[in-house]
Amino acid sequence: MNRPKAIVIGGGLGGLATALRLAGRNWDVTVYEQGATMGGKMNSWTREGFKFDTGPSLLTMPWIFSELFESVGEQINDHVRFQPVEPLAHYVFDDGIGFQVSASLPQWLKTLRNLEPQGERRFLEFMHLGARLFTLSVHTFFRRSPFETPDREALVALRHMPFRRAWGRYDRTIHSFFKSPHLRRMYERFPTYVGSSPYHIPATLTLIPFLEHAFGGWYVKGGLYCIVESLVGLLEKRGVALCTGQRVHRIISRKEQIKGIELENGAFHGCDVAIMNGDASLARVLLRQPGAIALSESDRSLSCFVLLIGIKCRLSDLAHHTVYFSADYREEFAELFNRRRFPQDPTVYVSMPSKGDRTIAPPNGETLFIMANAPANDSDAWDEQKIASARHRVFQRLRKSGFPDIERDIVVSTVWTPRRMAESYNMPGGAIYGTHSHGWRRAFLRPPNKDRRHRGLYYVGGSTHPGGGTPTVLMSAHITSELIRKYEGA
Numbered sequence: 001m002n003r004p005k006a007i008v009i010g011g012g013l014g015g016l017a018t019a020l021r022l023a024g025r026n027w028d029v030t031v032y033e034q035g036a037t038m039g040g041k042m043n044s045w046t047r048e049g050f051k052f053d054t055g056p057s058l059l060t061m062p063w064i065f066s067e068l069f070e071s072v073g074e075q076i077n078d079h080v081r082f083q084p085v086e087p088l089a090h091y092v093f094d095d096g097i098g099f100q101v102s103a104s105l106p107q108w109l110k111t112l113r114n115l116e117p118q119g120e121r122r123f124l125e126f127m128h129l130g131a132r133l134f135t136l137s138v139h140t141f142f143r144r145s146p147f148e149t150p151d152r153e154a155l156v157a158l159r160h161m162p163f164r165r166a167w168g169r170y171d172r173t174i175h176s177f178f179k180s181p182h183l184r185r186m187y188e189r190f191p192t193y194v195g196s197s198p199y200h201i202p203a204t205l206t207l208i209p210f211l212e213h214a215f216g217g218w219y220v221k222g223g224l225y226c227i228v229e230s231l232v233g234l235l236e237k238r239g240v241a242l243c244t245g246q247r248v249h250r251i252i253s254r255k256e257q258i259k260g261i262e263l264e265n266g267a268f269h270g271c272d273v274a275i276m277n278g279d280a281s282l283a284r285v286l287l288r289q290p291g292a293i294a295l296s297e298s299d300r301s302l303s304c305f306v307l308l309i310g311i312k313c314r315l316s317d318l319a320h321h322t323v324y325f326s327a328d329y330r331e332e333f334a335e336l337f338n339r340r341r342f343p344q345d346p347t348v349y350v351s352m353p354s355k356g357d358r359t360i361a362p363p364n365g366e367t368l369f370i371m372a373n374a375p376a377n378d379s380d381a382w383d384e385q386k387i388a389s390a391r392h393r394v395f396q397r398l399r400k401s402g403f404p405d406i407e408r409d410i411v412v413s414t415v416w417t418p419r420r421m422a423e424s425y426n427m428p429g430g431a432i433y434g435t436h437s438h439g440w441r442r443a444f445l446r447p448p449n450k451d452r453r454h455r456g457l458y459y460v461g462g463s464t465h466p467g468g469g470t471p472t473v474l475m476s477a478h479i480t481s482e483l484i485r486k487y488e489g490a
């Protein structure tokens with residue numbers, strides 16, 4: 001009997017995970033990736049003994065990764081080694097105050113008591129809200145496509161909505177729990193995990209800091225790209241065709257039934273289902289729908305400006321993850337979303353995975369991932385002058401916050417601008433998470449995992465339901481592969 005055939009458009013994490021789940025159910029799967037390597041935004045760059053992750057630097061909810069491996073009869077520990085990060089992060093503020101968030105609850109409660117007299121009680125209440133939101137999400141949002149009729153489990157869970165402080169705006173809920181300006185600022189940062197502003201997203205997303213406190217932050221020995229490499233190995237073992245440097249030019253649908261895809265070189269490949277892992281908004285363009293355009297600028301999540309830097313000295317005092325806050329966070333987000341420009345004074349995130357993993361840097365060196373948020377604009381050319389200006393602002397913030405002077409110790413470096421991301425991963429303006437999550441509709445009614453019109457067309461990845469970030473993308477792959485089982489009968 002002929003095996004059903006699936007074509008995955010894009011070899012990002014969600015595309016690879018869906019391919020693996022389908023291959024495990026005996027589908028004949030081909031992945032077409034336009035880039036030179038698999039992994040999409042979860043990618044890697046190696047130079048002169050320095051190995052960098054170019055995208056994700058921190059993982060949460062590690063069991064979601066384990067579940068993917070288990071779905072095809074594998075144990076994750078046989079392939080990659082997850083390591084807990086401690087402290088979770090070090091935060092440095094413009095007024096010179098700094099503190100570490102420990103994954104150890106007693107340690108963190110001690111820090112909280114110093115920051116705010118009622119801090120411990122308020123934090124526990126905050127975690128209680130997070131726990132309720134998490135339980136609700138596990139039974140609804142994380143498990144199912146929003147447009148599927150809710151089953152009994154989802155209905156039972158939904159009965160418990162609404163609850164106090166889960167409605168309204170994210171920053172207001174944070175302010176209702178915490179009085180310390182430093183705690184408020186620290187928690188206001190988490191919406192950037194979904195490329196959004198704390199001043200516009202719904203309070204329900206207070207779930208994000210809960211996940212980090214409750215389940216920790218994780219790193220993978222050898223770099224997070226090892227996850228992609230192990231998925232590629234598993235896919236090859238199961239006979240999945242992995243084609244790099246092949247851009248899908250068109251999705252062919254006849255009488256609203258998917259027939260196949262056409263590559264840029266004109267070759268046609270037939271399939272029973274096509275799964276779009278590139279930005280969901282681009283499927284309409286690939287289907288040649290009249291008037292179809294990519295995601296509009298005002299709907300886009302944040303992009304970023306990243307410097308990958310290898311240095312020939314050790315920075316023993318620096319934590320694995322450090323955030324250096326700008327002087328005026330509200331102004332920074334007004335610049336990013338309203339005035340759509342790179343901030344004058346950006347908040348800068350520095351990840352130094354070589355702190356605990358000496359396999360990714362030369363003996364006397366460190367690998368630094370330095371990132372600031374940037375708007376996802378089409379018109380920003382990101383020429384040398386703009387790059388130099390953004391770099392200057394990033395280093396100005398670092399210097400002001402007491403970061404050591406590393407300029408003379410730089411051995412290797414490269415820069416990722418929104419433009420480079422847009423071109424490398426075919427993502428509108430370099431928006432990392434597709435649509436932002438401002439307002440209920442955008443946060444919770446993201447593009448569905450199954451096309452409403454074309455039979456046989458599905459979606460997976462950060463731009464679709466349930467959203468961006470690596471564990472969420474793996475949930476998306478689970479939801480999509482279950483929809484394929486339901487609607488295609490295999």
Ligand SMILES: Cc1cc2nc3c(=O)[nH]c(=O)nc-3n(C[C@H](O)[C@H](O)[C@H](O)COP(=O)(O)OP(=O)(O)OC[C@H]3O[C@@H](n4cnc5c(N)ncnc54)[C@H](O)[C@@H]3O)c2cc1C
Nearest residue numbers: 010012014034040041055056057058248278461462469470
């Ligand atoms: C700088 C940065 C930092 C991040 N930090 C974190 C973090 O710390 N923790 C975390 O969990 N997440 C983080 N993320 C987000 C995370 O990387 C993404 O949410 C996730 O990797 C996206 O996976 P995806 O399945 O949506 O695929 P993507 O990575 O978006 O890949 C889609 C792929 O489709 C390909 N494609 C598009 N169109 C076509 C076409 N027509 N034909 C062929 N191929 C096509 C693209 O080239 C791309 O490779 C970060 C992302 C970035 C960029």
